[in-house]
Amino acid sequence: xxxxxxxxxxxxxxxxxxxxxxxxxxxxxxxxxxxxxxxxxxxxxxxxxxxxxxxxxxxxxxxxxxxxxxxxxxxxxxxxxxxxxxxxxxxxxxxxxxxxxxxxxxxxxxxxxxxxxxxxxxxxxxxxxxxxxxxxxxxxxxxxxxxxxxxxxxxxxxxxxxxxxxxxxxxxxxxxxxxxxxxxxxxxx
Amino acid sequence: xxxxxxxxxxxxxxxxxxxxxxxxxxxxxxxxxxxxxxxxxxxxxxxxxxxxxxxxxxxxxxxxxxxxxxxxxxxxxxxxxxxxxxxxxxxxxxxxxxxxxxxxxxxxxxxxxxxxxxxxxxxxxxxxxxxxxxxxxxxxxxxxxxxxxxxxxxxxxxxxxxxxxxxxxxxxxxxxxxxxxxxxxxxxxxxxxxxxxxxxxxxxxxxxxxxxxxxxxxxxxxxxxxxxxxxxxxxxxxxxxxxxxxxxxxxxxxxxxxxxxxxxxxxxxxxxxxxxxxxxx
Numbered sequence: 001x002x003x004x005x006x007x008x009x010x011x012x013x014x015x016x017x018x019x020x021x022x023x024x025x026x027x028x029x030x031x032x033x034x035x036x037x038x039x040x041x042x043x044x045x046x047x048x049x050x051x052x053x054x055x056x057x058x059x060x061x062x063x064x065x066x067x068x069x070x071x072x073x074x075x076x077x078x079x080x081x082x083x084x085x086x087x088x089x090x091x092x093x094x095x096x097x098x099x100x101x102x103x104x105x106x107x108x109x110x111x112x113x114x115x116x117x118x119x120x121x122x123x124x125x126x127x128x129x130x131x132x133x134x135x136x137x138x139x140x141x142x143x144x145x146x147x148x149x150x151x152x153x154x155x156x157x158x159x160x161x162x163x164x165x166x167x168x169x170x171x172x173x174x175x176x177x178x179x180x181x182x183x184x185x186x187x188x189x
Numbered sequence: 190x191x192x193x194x195x196x197x198x199x200x201x202x203x204x205x206x207x208x209x210x211x212x213x214x215x216x217x218x219x220x221x222x223x224x225x226x227x228x229x230x231x232x233x234x235x236x237x238x239x240x241x242x243x244x245x246x247x248x249x250x251x252x253x254x255x256x257x258x259x260x261x262x263x264x265x266x267x268x269x270x271x272x273x274x275x276x277x278x279x280x281x282x283x284x285x286x287x288x289x290x291x292x293x294x295x296x297x298x299x300x301x302x303x304x305x306x307x308x309x310x311x312x313x314x315x316x317x318x319x320x321x322x323x324x325x326x327x328x329x330x331x332x333x334x335x336x337x338x339x340x341x342x343x344x345x346x347x348x349x350x351x352x353x354x355x356x357x358x359x360x361x362x363x364x365x366x367x368x369x370x371x372x373x374x375x376x377x378x379x380x381x382x383x384x385x386x387x388x389x390x391x392x393x394x395x396x397x398x399x400x401x402x403x404x405x406x407x408x409x410x411x412x413x414x415x416x417x418x419x420x421x422x423x424x425x426x427x428x429x430x431x432x433x434x435x436x437x438x439x440x441x442x443x444x445x446x447x448x449x450x451x452x453x454x455x456x457x458x459x460x461x462x463x464x465x466x467x468x469x470x
Contacts, residue, residue: 020232035307065253065296074294075253080338080371102338102429103370124239124429125338125373126462128256129247147309148256148296160239162232162431173369176432180230181425 002160008056009097014119017163019170023121024158029058029100030141033079035149037087044090051142052151055095058121061102063148065128072138073154077128078102081120085109092116100161104173114169121161122172134159191326192272193470195281198328201468202285202316205332206261207293209466210253213244217377217438217463220401224375224428224435233433237375240428240461255462258295259334261286261316264398268325279318287312298337319391328470331398339372339460345390348452357382357454358417364456365421365437370430373460376437377401378421381455384445393457396441398465405442414440428461438463 005013007027017023030052032040040050061081065074081101084091088099089112097118102125105113113120123131137155144150164172213221218241225237247254263282275281290297290313299314300307344364348356361380381392404411417440427433438461447453 063256063296063298065256065258066294068250068252068294071252074296075247075256075258077256079257080341082371102373104430122370122429122431124236124243125370126255126336126460127239127243129250129252129254130239130243132252133246147311148298164431172432173430176230176232176427176430177425179425180233180427180432180434182423184420184423 007058009058011117014097014117014167017119017166019163019166019172019175021163023161023163025058025161026157026159027155029060029154029156029159031060031062031152031154033061033063033149034083035146036143036151037084037091039143041087041090044094050094053095054091056097057095058098058100059091059096060100060154073132073135075128076132076135078123078125081105088112092118104171105165110165110169110171113165114167117167119163119167120165122164123159123161131159190270190272192274193328194275195273195278196275197470198278198330199281199285199288201330201470202263202282202332203289203292205330205466205468206286206289206295206334209332209334209464210258210293210295211247211251213254214463214465216401218244220438221375221461224438228433228435230427230433232431233427233435236428236431237435253295254464255336256296257298257336257338258290258313259298259336259464260340261313262333262335262394263316263318264331264333264395265318265320266323266329267320268327269322270326271328282316282318283314286314286316329467330470331465331467333397334464336373336460336462339376339458342368342372342458343390343393344456345386346454347386348454350450350452352452354413356452357413358420360454361417361456362420362424365426365458366424368458369426372458373462374426374430374437375428375435375461377459377463378417378437378440379457379459380417380440380442382442382444382453383447384453385447386453388445389453389455390457392443392445393455396443397457397459397463399441401439401463407444410442410444414442417442
């Protein structure tokens with residue numbers, strides 16, 4: 001049974017999550033991927049405020065397809081998270097409490113999640129048509145010129161995800177592989 | 190001699206771009222369903238269920254299976270008795286991509302300058318085009334919208350001849366192990382062996398055009414494919430690398446004669462959203 005989470009996430013809710021837990025997320029989340037991360041970090045380095053208040057927020061690594069007429073968003077699944085690794089410690093310092101992406105994170109970044117009491121969620125890569133249906137509101141809030149890479153404020157309802165890296169330092173990719181790896185006869189040949 | 194107007198080619202590319210991005214090929218769907226039946230890990234079963242459900246929604250709503258509608262890779266087999274008329278072939282191909290992506294509400298994912306400003310070209314052009322001249326008077330167009338997540342995990346190794354089959358297996362497995370969830374398993378694993386540095390990567394990519402479950406006609410190569418598939422699926426990586434048996438749906442190996450000093454090996458991974466569409470004009 002999936003745990004229901006409502007944004008913004010509280011420290012208590014985050015501490016309660018274990019690697020492998022299925023969750024559904026309801027509330028506001030923000031999108032950002034490569035280009036937006038770079039701009040946020042550059043703005044902060046110049047001494048400016050980031051374009052959105054990251055305190056307690058979830059950042060979803062996604063660049064959606066354009067909506068069909070009558071729709072609010074197109075296909076909107078997660079992109080590969082490791083590309084955001086270089087920017088992630090700074091994002092955590094700015095208050096980000098969770099990220100949603102696909103694939104694993106570097107050991108250093110996992111440690112940063114732990115030290116910030118933050119969580120990395122995985123969503124299913126390549127399920128953008130399905131995930132699109134959980135998005136009930138969309139508004140571009142910064143960097144509109146980046147098109148698909150602009151920062152969007154999404155209102156989501158029961159967005160399905162899984163805890164990949166919890167606040168205790170566990171990693172689903174490591175656990176999963178260890179549990180399901182098996183020897184093969186041809187390996188000895 | 191048969192004439193084909195490039196406008197017809199552009200129209201075809203525009204149509205294929207949309208169909209490829211909404212509808213998974215039958216062989217891929219069948220392989221995913223089989224993976225679901227064979228999968229033992231409960232979490233992996235759920236992931237496969239959601240992937241299958243996603244394909245139903247994409248088809249029903251005609252929206253992209255994945256938001257990464259890819260670099261548009263086009264393979265042309267151009268009959269040598271065809272005379273192309275009506276304009277420049279490569280401009281027509283780009284025009285087809287431009288229209289297909291716009292009309293199909295597909296994402297523009299190409300940036301103009303790779304290492305500096307990285308400004309989006311705004312229409313997903315240019316496509317990457319591979320052209321083979323073949324006998325006959327037809328034109329076969331294959332579209333492979335290739336996602337960045339899996340393409341970024343491509344690897345090349347120029348091995349020593351003595352590294353042999355074991356070298357190929359170790360390198361392929363290492364590539365997949367290190368890629369983890371990034372390329373969106375369950376994968377179709379493309380492996381090129383032989384030729385030269387650039388040709389072996391081309392072979393790896395081209396092997397992805399094969400139907401899932403079809404083996405190489407050479408029994409020795411087919412055996413290597415089967416051994417690799419068994420080893421990949423014993424890795425425990427599983428769908429999305431969250432653990433499980435179904436790490437790959439297929440391993441396709443293509444070979445080419447090579448230099449006496451060389452054993453080039455290239456790996457090109459295809460995500461489970463293995464979009465591909467073919468038309469013959």
